[in-house]
Each structure stands twice: as structure tokens, then as C-alpha cells.
Amino acid sequence: MEYLVSHYNYWVYILLMMVGLYAMLAKNNLIKKVIGMSIFQTAIIVFYVSTGAKREASIPIIAHGHGHDAAHTVIEAAHYANPLPHVLMLTAIVVSVGTLGVALAICLGIYRRYKTLEEDEIQEQLHDSL
Amino acid sequence: MILYEQSPALLVVIPLLSAFAINIFGLYNRRLCFPIAFLALAATLGAATMTLARVLQAGPISYRLGGWPPPFGIEYVIDHLNGLVLVTIAFVSFLAVIFAKLSVEKELPDKIPQFYTLFVLLVTGLLGMTATGDAFNLYVLLEIAALTGYALIALGDNRALVASFNYVILGTIGASFYLLGVGHLYIMTGSLNMGDLLTILPGLYATRAIFVAFLLVLCGVWLKMAFFPLHTWLPNAYTYAPSAVGCLVAPLVTKVSVYIMIRVMLSVFSSHYVFEVLALTGPIVWLAVAAIIFGSIQALAQDNLKKMLTYLIVAEVGYMVGGVWLATGYGISGAILHIVNDALMTFCLFVFAGIVTYKTGGHMLSDLQGLYRKMPVTMTGFTVVALSMIGVPPTAGFFSKWYLILGAIEAGSYHFMVALLVSSLVNAILFFRIIEITFFEPKMDHHTGHAPEITINEAPFSMLMPLLVVALGLIIIGIYSGTIVTNIIQHSVPGGLL
Amino acid sequence: MIWQIDLSVLSLIVLCGFATIMVKDLLSAAIIFGAYSFLMCLLWTEMGAVDVAFTEASVGAGVSTILFIAAAYQTTRIVKPRKSGRIFAKIVALAASVAMGLVLLAAQTNFPGFADPESPASLHLSPYYITQTLADTAVPNMVTSVLADYRGFDTMFETAVIFTAGLAVIAILRRVKHIDRCELPDPYTISAGSQDNIIRFVSRQLVPFMQLFALYVVAHGHHSPGGGFQGGVILGASFILLAITYDIQLVQQRMNEKWNILLGNIGVLIYASIGFICLLLGANFLDYSMLSKILPATDPVMARSHGMLGIEIGVAIAVMAIVVTIYLNLASNGKLDKGL
Numbered sequence: 001m002e003y004l005v006s007h008y009n010y011w012v013y014i015l016l017m018m019v020g021l022y023a024m025l026a027k028n029n030l031i032k033k034v035i036g037m038s039i040f041q042t043a044i045i046v047f048y049v050s051t052g053a054k055r056e057a058s059i060p061i062i063a064h065g066h067g068h069d070a071a072h073t074v075i076e077a078a079h080y081a082n083p084l085p086h087v088l089m090l091t092a093i094v095v096s097v098g099t100l101g102v103a104l105a106i107c108l109g110i111y112r113r114y115k116t117l118e119e120d121e122i123q124e125q126l127h128d129s130l
Numbered sequence: 131m132i133l134y135e136q137s138p139a140l141l142v143v144i145p146l147l148s149a150f151a152i153n154i155f156g157l158y159n160r161r162l163c164f165p166i167a168f169l170a171l172a173a174t175l176g177a178a179t180m181t182l183a184r185v186l187q188a189g190p191i192s193y194r195l196g197g198w199p200p201p202f203g204i205e206y207v208i209d210h211l212n213g214l215v216l217v218t219i220a221f222v223s224f225l226a227v228i229f230a231k232l233s234v235e236k237e238l239p240d241k242i243p244q245f246y247t248l249f250v251l252l253v254t255g256l257l258g259m260t261a262t263g264d265a266f267n268l269y270v271l272l273e274i275a276a277l278t279g280y281a282l283i284a285l286g287d288n289r290a291l292v293a294s295f296n297y298v299i300l301g302t303i304g305a306s307f308y309l310l311g312v313g314h315l316y317i318m319t320g321s322l323n324m325g326d327l328l329t330i331l332p333g334l335y336a337t338r339a340i341f342v343a344f345l346l347v348l349c350g351v352w353l354k355m356a357f358f359p360l361h362t363w364l365p366n367a368y369t370y371a372p373s374a375v376g377c378l379v380a381p382l383v384t385k386v387s388v389y390i391m392i393r394v395m396l397s398v399f400s401s402h403y404v405f406e407v408l409a410l411t412g413p414i415v416w417l418a419v420a421a422i423i424f425g426s427i428q429a430l431a432q433d434n435l436k437k438m439l440t441y442l443i444v445a446e447v448g449y450m451v452g453g454v455w456l457a458t459g460y461g462i463s464g465a466i467l468h469i470v471n472d473a474l475m476t477f478c479l480f481v482f483a484g485i486v487t488y489k490t491g492g493h494m495l496s497d498l499q500g501l502y503r504k505m506p507v508t509m510t511g512f513t514v515v516a517l518s519m520i521g522v523p524p525t526a527g528f529f530s531k532w533y534l535i536l537g538a539i540e541a542g543s544y545h546f547m548v549a550l551l552v553s554s555l556v557n558a559i560l561f562f563r564i565i566e567i568t569f570f571e572p573k574m575d576h577h578t579g580h581a582p583e584i585t586i587n588e589a590p591f592s593m594l595m596p597l598l599v600v601a602l603g604l605i606i607i608g609i610y611s612g613t614i615v616t617n618i619i620q621h622s623v624p625g626g627l628l
Numbered sequence: 629m630i631w632q633i634d635l636s637v638l639s640l641i642v643l644c645g646f647a648t649i650m651v652k653d654l655l656s657a658a659i660i661f662g663a664y665s666f667l668m669c670l671l672w673t674e675m676g677a678v679d680v681a682f683t684e685a686s687v688g689a690g691v692s693t694i695l696f697i698a699a700a701y702q703t704t705r706i707v708k709p710r711k712s713g714r715i716f717a718k719i720v721a722l723a724a725s726v727a728m729g730l731v732l733l734a735a736q737t738n739f740p741g742f743a744d745p746e747s748p749a750s751l752h753l754s755p756y757y758i759t760q761t762l763a764d765t766a767v768p769n770m771v772t773s774v775l776a777d778y779r780g781f782d783t784m785f786e787t788a789v790i791f792t793a794g795l796a797v798i799a800i801l802r803r804v805k806h807i808d809r810c811e812l813p814d815p816y817t818i819s820a821g822s823q824d825n826i827i828r829f830v831s832r833q834l835v836p837f838m839q840l841f842a843l844y845v846v847a848h849g850h851h852s853p854g855g856g857f858q859g860g861v862i863l864g865a866s867f868i869l870l871a872i873t874y875d876i877q878l879v880q881q882r883m884n885e886k887w888n889i890l891l892g893n894i895g896v897l898i899y900a901s902i903g904f905i906c907l908l909l910g911a912n913f914l915d916y917s918m919l920s921k922i923l924p925a926t927d928p929v930m931a932r933s934h935g936m937l938g939i940e941i942g943v944a945i946a947v948m949a950i951v952v953t954i955y956l957n958l959a960s961n962g963k964l965d966k967g968l
Contacts, residue, residue: 049672
């Protein structure tokens, strides 16, 4: 039970990554592949944020922290969650939405040209044109 | 002097700021885009050269961004290895933009501002990846280079969109594996700085998590460099991209990924861990042999010039990965020297393909007929590059192959040596076949009854100049290979292997 | 950190993940993906990552969902079943996923327990950030100080990434000549004629509050969850709301393509220029303490705080412009005439 509580986060992220990778490689529809890509990337974010979680710790913002009178309150690291993974994941979320935009633009371009979003139909059209 | 001290930061900041300048001015006047890009990349080449000179004079540089000491802030660490790669990137991209001017005006006339902006941003990403000493910063710059690459490749016509989509999926898997590997390192050590990780990791070498971290980073980087069998995105993506894009991405993106592999192997996990604790050198060298053989055979089977060149890239990546994993001094030196040489050779070959496309409109091998008479200067340059690819002294290609073969003998990996020799043979067949085609005159014209006139219709100067400069450079680098290896590359090889 | 809530939210997330892959309708897949993202937000809040939750809510759940819907609108809703067998591809994909899963499972046996305060990540770098943020930068929100100051270089490139994405969408979708007419195979109207007076009225009332809140988020990012990205996305979302409820033309009248590109550039330029000014003043790139030389009556610590505010404003402007651009181009397939 102890082991379950301390490790289930990691099992879930591994499961989500497997779902995402399978969708990216096996699915026929291009937009489903893109959805799989998003799931893959958010699974990694689950992993990173889990590294930053701390039992009995508060959010990483120091309350009553305006001005210089905060200097006499003692700030203990154990009271606040770890801010570094949060920063890294802010970057990762923005990067993943950027990649999503580019991938969807390419999908639209492909649909405009081939009139289909299914990979096997596109391959057929490519083979026919050779 | 500000420029001198700040050169590590400047070589990334200059292209970044100029990308926005290109985009803003491009809204008003498209003709300003090329001059700004030209000046920016020239300045970047200057900054990169100055940085390398500093490293040669005074040893590795550590530059603190934001003024924060590592590991709390992000750090740029420039030593001999990435100083050399930085100069290569700046040099090739400067010449690529010169080539791009006419090519883009013909192939992408309505997208000129976007092209140059994406071009310069790609160069920024590559330079930043090479200069950084922070594992997560590398990921962000990897994504900049990747996104610009996806967009630039998708600008081609024909099958470029499908090829680019495939690249997006596989490239994202690669980058995400790298990110996950860094995450594993972080959760076990708490640090992201490469130097810091090097000191913390030795206590953790026996754990599975660190082994998996290494595997994840390795697989991610292998996907990015198109190492067999993860190469499937490369041939289509580079064949159908616009010519100017091919001249930039083909020489540089895969080589920078090889650099990242070397950097992670030697400066994050130490050479002791990679070569001695893990028992992977044997299987990976076999994979490299498979990459070389596969790339060479596939290249033989193509009748599309550009696709043939892309399979040659797959083989060349096999040289470099195998060279590093031979785990000997000669092998690693040969691999690092080959990064520089292969960047220059691939650049020349893609410029040649670009010239052929510009002049004849196609890039099949049959379009090369009669080129020998029509474009003698271009063919001279091409012949030099061909000799370098085959490995004929005194061109640079011979020396890097020589070091690699010495490394193979030193390590006892005779199968790698055989693969290198087979590849040289195949390259000889390929390139002599091309040169033979260019000697052929086109057939008689049936309507007029006599052979068409062959007049000299040489490539324009702005396209010819990069080809010739680099061809000359290959000879010069070949002659000075010994100096380069002793003064620059030897410093990067880990001490126990020399 | 109540693990029962954690576990149930995670299970729902996995369910949504499976569902979004398996449904046969792209619009449903997009909506379920939106639910997946919102559940992720809940998870982050519960784990104490409020800034990440805020960003995921605005960027992940908000913008990603609407981009998927726009893409589904411009292409097709229906996912056709595979024509030929192609069992081989499925087997390879399954094998690859399972192999990766097993490798990762082997790794996690060494991981420190979830939420362990003694884990290496919690003991190595982060205590410095937590204890020193007020002394070094006078900013109570540690995530903002790490994001904008200690690791500000990463953030600059992250803004460049979103800029690149916007530029790439324009470059890929814009076709000046030979426009292939794209007929929509399934008739698809979300709003028809004058029946949406209620929607239009309500959204018109909402927009100024959204924008005011977005400006608050940008300005107050130092003291509460928020910052440049979240504020910029909310600002962009206010325009997207107008574009959905009315028409793309309405948004084009107020913020045309040229202004979008200009603002996107100016935003990132503000960021890079602040760093460059610091370089010219003699310090390293992005060392804001040097700004105390040119800003009146500030010491180096407050100069860092002001520098951070400056770059957050730059980020907000850039992100707003780019998010609007990406949506407008995707929803109209590059032609910018009519959209959702």
C-alpha cells in the first residue's frame, strides 16, 4: 500500500505515454496522430510536476511578501513546493502548443491538396502519381 | 572590449534580433530581407570565430547568463569541441544564405520574408544548442531548430507536406525522449547543469534510472540525427524541401545532433560510464555498420539525385556514431573531424543539387546530362567534393576516414573498417556514374534532326561562389587536418583514451 | 496533497486519454481532449503547481481545444476506418509502446517516492530559489522569479518558439496564387444567421472584463499566479471569442494581419532588447541588476523586479498577437475571409 501511494503517479504517466506513442504510430487519421502527440507531451509534464510536489507544502508563492518588511519572516524551503519543475513545464506547455499549431497547419495543407486526412488514402494517391 | 567578452552571448543574440528585424522590415519592403540576413550571418561568423580564438588562446569559456552562477542560472560553456562546431555552423549558414538568394526568388517568391526569418531562427537554434551548458536550455533550442525546420521543409511543393508531417511526428518523439531523459536525470540528482551533473552522477551509476535516462537521451538524439533504423523521416523530408532549405538543414541539423550525443556522452555521463560501465559499444558499432551499408545500398538504388544524397547522409551519420562508440582516441577524433568535413561536403552536394534544380527545373539523375559541357566550373567543384566523399587525399574526406579506420583497428572492430571501405567503394561507383552522365550529350532532337547546341550556361555567381569556396576549403582542411586535430580536437578527447 | 483525490483525477485523465484516441468523430475527440486538459489543470492545482495549472487552463485547455475544433471544421469530422489491413503497423506500434513502457517502469523503481520532501530535486537547487527569491529579486512568486530571472534565457527562447509557430502557420497556409477551392464535404454550421443574439450580446459584455483580467494577470504575476504567458493568452482569447461569436472580419478590422505580425515581433524584441541593454551597460546578457543605472531611484534588487515586469509585458504582447494569428489562419485555412 505504501509503495502504491508513493509510486502510482509514475505508473499513470507511463500509461499515458504508451497511449500517446501508440496513437502517434498506429492511427490512420492525421489529426488523431496529432492528438496522440499532445497526450505524449502532457504525460511528460505529469512526470515533471510530480517531481516538484512536496507533502505538507504550500504553493510556491511567499505570502505577505511585499516590500522589505518581509525580511524578518523566516522562509523555510520545506514549506513551499519546488518551483523549478514548474518553470520547466511552463516552457514545455508553450512549446507543445507551438508544435500543435504547426502540425495542424500542415494537416490543413495536406487536406487542401489530397482531400483526405487518412494516411492510407494519401499513400495511395502518392503511389498513383509516381 | 564588450564584443570580445560578450561574444558567446552575441553569437546567439545577433541572429535572434536580426530575425525580428527581417520580419518587421519584410512587411514593408521584401528586398531588405536578404541584406539583413547576410549582414547578420556575417556578424555571427565573426563572433563565432572570435569565440574559438578565445578558447584556443585561454582555454574553455564559461559565460553566465543573467549573471547567476551555475547551477542556479543558465551557463554557456564553450570549449574546443563546440567552438569548432560553432564556427562550422556559422560558416555553412553564411554561405547557405548567399546561395539562397536566387534560389528562393525562383522557388518561393511569395514567401521571402517568412523564409529568411525562419532561416535565421534555425541558425539561432543550432548555435544555441551547441553553445549551451544546461541540459534543459538545450531542449528549448532543440525545439526552435525543430519547429523552424518543420516549417521550412513544408514550404516545398509536391510531397513536401506529407514528408514534413512525418518529420513533425518523429521529431517530436525524439525531442520528447530527450526531455524525458533530462527529467530522469533531474529527479535523481536535482540538477540541470551539465557540469553539475558530471559531479553528481558518479554516485548513481549503478541505478537503473540513470541507465534509462542515458538510453532515452540517446534514442532521442538518434531520432534527430536519423541514425539507422530511426532514419525513416530523412529521405523524404530533405528531398522535397526547397533547394535553399536543403542546403541549410542537410549539412547542419544532423551534425549538431551528433555533437549533442558526444557532449552528453563525454560531459554529462563520463566516458568511463559510457564506455566501461555500460556494455553497449559492441552492439552500437554493429548498428553503425548496418547504417553505413544500408545507406550506401539505398543510395545506389536511387535515380533521384537528392534522394541519393539523403541516403548518403544516413551512411555518413553511421560513420560518426560508429567512430564515437569505437571508444578509442583515433575513433573519437575521426568522428569530430568528420562532423566538420561532412557538414562541408553535404553542403557542397546540396548546393550542386540546388544549382541543377535552378538551371534545369528537376533533380533526377537524367537531368544531369551534358552538364559537363554546360557548366564546367560547377562540375570542377563537384568533382572535388566527389573525391572528398570517396576519400581521396589530399581532400578532407580522406583524413577523417583515415582516422576512423585507425580507430577501428585500434579497437579491434574490423567490421567497422570493412564497412568504411565498402562505403568508399560505393561512393566511387555513385559519383563516377554521375560524372559519366554529365559527360553524355542529350540525344538528337527529332524535329530538327541535329544535336542541340551545347553552350556554356554556367550557374550564377551567387550560387557558384559558395560551392567553390567550400570545395577549396575541403582541400585546405584536408592539408591542415593534422594541425586541426592536434590543436583543437585532441583537447576534447577524454584523457584515458588518447 | 490528498492522495485519494490525486488517484481519482489521474484515473479520469487516463479514461479521457483513451476516449479521445478511440472516438470516431474529430469534433468529439477535440472536446474530450479539452476535458482531458481541464482535468490536468485540476491535477496540477492539487499538486501545488498553480502557475502550471493556470497556463494549462489558458494555453492547453483553452487554445489547444479551439485549434483542434478549427482544424476539424476546415477539414472533416469523420474518421474513416482503415481500408486495408495494415496489421503490421499496429503490431510495430504496440511493440514499441510496450517496450518503452517496460523500460520506463524499470527506471521508476529507483525514483524517490511521490511528494517526498527529502528527494534530491527538493534538496539540491530549489532551497536556494525558495529562500533567496525575496532577497535577490524582491518578487514573492518563486516561479516568476525563476522563470524570468534565474532562467530568463530559457523564457526568451520559449517566446521565440511561440513566435516561430505563428510565423510557420502563416508561411504554410498562405497561398497567394492557385487557391484550391476546398469544399466542405459535410455541411457544418455552428451559428446561422440572427439566432445568436444572446451569444453575441453576452460575449460582447465579457470581452472588456476578460481583457482587464488579462492585464491584471500580467501586472500581478509577481505576487500571485500569473505572468506574461497566461495574461497574453487570455488577451488573445478575448479576440478569439469575438472571432467565434461574430466573424473573423470583425477581428480583422480591429487587429489586421500586419498589426498581428508587428506586435508579435515587437513583443519578443522587447524581451531581447532589455537583455541587450543590460549587455551594453556592461553586464552579461539578461543581467537586470544593471538596469539600476538607467532607471531612476532603484537599487539592483528592485531593478531585477522591474526588468522582470518589462519582459513579462513583452511576452504578453507577443503571445497575444501570435495566438490570435494562429487561430485566424487555422480557422480560415489561410485565406482570412470567413471562419468558424
